[in-house]
Amino acid sequence: MNLELADVSYGVDETEILTDVSLSLESGEIVTIIGPSGAGKTTLLRLAALFEQPTDGAIRFDRTDPWGLSRDERLAIRRRIGMVFQQACLFDAPVARNVDIGRRVRRPWPQRIRGFLERLLPRRLDDSPAVDERTLEALELVGLSDAWDRDPASLSGGEAQRVSFARALAAEPDLLVLDEPTSDLDPRNTAILERAIERAREHDHGVLLATHDMHQAERISDRVAFLLEGELVEVGPPDRIFETPRDERTARFVRGDLLYDDNELLA
Numbered sequence: 001m002n003l004e005l006a007d008v009s010y011g012v013d014e015t016e017i018l019t020d021v022s023l024s025l026e027s028g029e030i031v032t033i034i035g036p037s038g039a040g041k042t043t044l045l046r047l048a049a050l051f052e053q054p055t056d057g058a059i060r061f062d063r064t065d066p067w068g069l070s071r072d073e074r075l076a077i078r079r080r081i082g083m084v085f086q087q088a089c090l091f092d093a094p095v096a097r098n099v100d101i102g103r104r105v106r107r108p109w110p111q112r113i114r115g116f117l118e119r120l121l122p123r124r125l126d127d128s129p130a131v132d133e134r135t136l137e138a139l140e141l142v143g144l145s146d147a148w149d150r151d152p153a154s155l156s157g158g159e160a161q162r163v164s165f166a167r168a169l170a171a172e173p174d175l176l177v178l179d180e181p182t183s184d185l186d187p188r189n190t191a192i193l194e195r196a197i198e199r200a201r202e203h204d205h206g207v208l209l210a211t212h213d214m215h216q217a218e219r220i221s222d223r224v225a226f227l228l229e230g231e232l233v234e235v236g237p238p239d240r241i242f243e244t245p246r247d248e249r250t251a252r253f254v255r256g257d258l259l260y261d262d263n264e265l266l267a
């Protein structure tokens with residue numbers, strides 16, 4: 001898998017949110033977007049996950065521009081991307097079903113219909129409920145394989161976020177897009193998710209994530225991209241970005257000196 005953003009700009013009405021952003025990502029790589037609140041991190045992730053179309057420039061997924069394809073063809077590419085949002089969004093069904101849905105949306109229609117019919121068939125009494133192997137594997141990866149039959153309402157915020165991640169992973173996406181996956185999580189849940197993200201990289205998924213946690217960016221990234229006011233200031237390995245940044249704005253940001261006040265950048 002190869003994702004490329006080439007001089008991508010994105011605007012809403014008269015407001016430009018991203019300007020000439022160029023960034024690439026390969027399978028087995030974790031690229032982290034850092035930047036102040038409002039810099040455009042979520043917007044960049046939404047473009048990478050094909051939720052939005054650039055207003056200028058191009059996105060290429062395996063050298064193909066998805067926005068030059070038909071809606072169905074684009075959807076087929078979209079299914080190769082798993083996005084996890086800041087807030088876990090689970091529906092009212094046992095944990096395993098929540099994870100399983102990620103895999104099912106990726107299946108072609110005939111398989112989905114077969115699966116639906118199979119679920120309607122009466123089960124023998126000694127049959128255990130069908131929990132797919134891959135669903136369990138994904139839950140295992142986030143340390144929740146024992147929770148497969150739990151009601152999502154009974155999960156803590158951190159556990160729910162881990163289930164959301166397992167759902168994205170169970171679909172075996174080529175690209176995982178994670179928007180602040182560990183904000184609001186305690187250190188233990190954060191560590192479990194970071195380990196799961198690293199395992200996803202070991203399994204050759206590409207990972208693009210946004211975070212406000214500089215230590216996290218330093219810990220898990222292969223490359224870090226600093227975004228400021230919609231502009232990608234610099235991209236590089238974490239030790240360079242955090243120790244010897246090339247741009248003065250990056251240096252000020254990683255030192256914690258770059259702050260916003262009422263949407264005005266403080267010099």
Ligand SMILES: Nc1ncnc2c1ncn2[C@@H]1O[C@H](COP(=O)(O)OP(=O)(O)OP(=O)(O)O)[C@@H](O)[C@H]1O
Pocket residue numbers: 012015017035036037038039040041042043044
């Ligand atoms: N649909 C939209 N319409 C108008 N403005 C938008 C829209 N989406 C985002 N913006 C604006 O674009 C800017 C970037 O927003 P975005 O959510 O991408 O930033 P962010 O870096 O993810 O911020 P945070 O770290 O606070 O989540 C903000 O000023 C936001 O208000």
